[in-house]
Amino acid sequence: MTLQNTLEFAKSLDAQDELKHYRKEFIFPQHEGKDVIYFTGNSLGLQPKRARAYVDEVMDDWANLAVEGHFYANKPWWDYQERFAAPLSKLVGAKPSEVTVMNTLTINLHLLMVSFYRPTSKRYKIICEEKAFPSDQYMFQSQVTSHGYNPQEAIIEIKRREGEHNIRIEDILAKIEEVGEELALVLFGGVNYYTGQVFDMKTIVEAGHKVGANVGFDLAHAAGNIQMELHDWNVDFAAWCSYKYMNSGPGNASGCFVHERHHDSNLPRFAGWWGHNKERRFKMEPTFDPVHGADGWQVSNLPILTLAPYLASVELFAEIGMEKLIAKRNQITSYLEFILHEIDKEVDSTFEIITPSNQEERACQLSVFLHGEGRSLFDYLMKNGVITDWREPNVIRLAPVPLYTSYEDMYQFGQILKKGIVAHQ
Numbered sequence: 001m002t003l004q005n006t007l008e009f010a011k012s013l014d015a016q017d018e019l020k021h022y023r024k025e026f027i028f029p030q031h032e033g034k035d036v037i038y039f040t041g042n043s044l045g046l047q048p049k050r051a052r053a054y055v056d057e058v059m060d061d062w063a064n065l066a067v068e069g070h071f072y073a074n075k076p077w078w079d080y081q082e083r084f085a086a087p088l089s090k091l092v093g094a095k096p097s098e099v100t101v102m103n104t105l106t107i108n109l110h111l112l113m114v115s116f117y118r119p120t121s122k123r124y125k126i127i128c129e130e131k132a133f134p135s136d137q138y139m140f141q142s143q144v145t146s147h148g149y150n151p152q153e154a155i156i157e158i159k160r161r162e163g164e165h166n167i168r169i170e171d172i173l174a175k176i177e178e179v180g181e182e183l184a185l186v187l188f189g190g191v192n193y194y195t196g197q198v199f200d201m202k203t204i205v206e207a208g209h210k211v212g213a214n215v216g217f218d219l220a221h222a223a224g225n226i227q228m229e230l231h232d233w234n235v236d237f238a239a240w241c242s243y244k245y246m247n248s249g250p251g252n253a254s255g256c257f258v259h260e261r262h263h264d265s266n267l268p269r270f271a272g273w274w275g276h277n278k279e280r281r282f283k284m285e286p287t288f289d290p291v292h293g294a295d296g297w298q299v300s301n302l303p304i305l306t307l308a309p310y311l312a313s314v315e316l317f318a319e320i321g322m323e324k325l326i327a328k329r330n331q332i333t334s335y336l337e338f339i340l341h342e343i344d345k346e347v348d349s350t351f352e353i354i355t356p357s358n359q360e361e362r363a364c365q366l367s368v369f370l371h372g373e374g375r376s377l378f379d380y381l382m383k384n385g386v387i388t389d390w391r392e393p394n395v396i397r398l399a400p401v402p403l404y405t406s407y408e409d410m411y412q413f414g415q416i417l418k419k420g421i422v423a424h425q
Ligand SMILES: *Cc1c(COP(=O)(O)O)cnc(C)c1O
Pocket: 104, 105, 106, 107, 133, 135, 136, 189, 193, 218, 220, 221, 241
């Protein structure tokens, strides 16, 4: 298809878009009486209209049933999280028993590291990506020091090569092999938050296992964005937040994956009563007997009010399926890329897309490095109803989300961007 930077062409793509009706399912902030152009679904997804009914249901059950709601609510609270297993496992390529929902992301990665980072004096190193999300960096440092090791020695970051924006898979594999018997854990992002680079998780898992290390992933930017086969890829563990692409609401609960082959093992874990044998949970027994499956990593009884909007969103995803979302994702991201290149030609600008151009290595997000215009251009976009985000030193991230972003948004964005660049030249 020959792409065109015109309103008519963008509208014709919208007219053919199978998912166009889902846009109406989301609430857009308004700018001068119109929906904003929302590029930050990779940071906080928009509110799905159906979320409110799910929250209201819990509020009503609480009002009408109080403690009885644990067992007699329309969706009983005591095993509410089990409603996620079927739809969520499909979205990440797992078996239902391998996923659970609890706590928040960094907390869950910490809890999973209790089980999967068991350093010894010989094998204590962690491999991660350079410029990992800061929370992950703090987590690595605190985990390593809590075990009595030196972060400078124990944490190995895979760096980008001089002059390159993305990490090469061959560099990851070479480092895993080099660290070899000293490697306890590889913990990578599935998608890098800064550049939007998608990592080849399957290959990384194989390499890590070959040298005897565990391999886990922080899927904050992957869940609801890329196709995954966590079970088949033999990933040991993973966790993701739900408020980015999964639209569950600010700071909301995290999903976890623990591979089936670990369900029978006696891995150490930090336990709590919600991980205890379901049938006997309320017998208040003194000895912990974990639920078989990812639910065995549960700790506390669940915050049902926050799970409610997450459930609404997961069901919405399940209704559509990742395949259709990914088909639109690829098309709309390519269209955005095309528009950026067109504007670049028209105004002779100096920005550069640092996200891989190869579709296999990227998903929704395009990160744009501004060599000239900088922060004032970002402010101009925000003032004109384009919500993006700014990352130091000079990057704006644009994420067209297939559930609710339109092709017309891409065209309109291009026009605003062009005016903004001209105004700042
Ligand atoms: C957003 C994000 C987080 C946030 O963690 P919380 O514990 O939910 O605050 C962690 N890691 C990555 C890679 C992220 O993108």
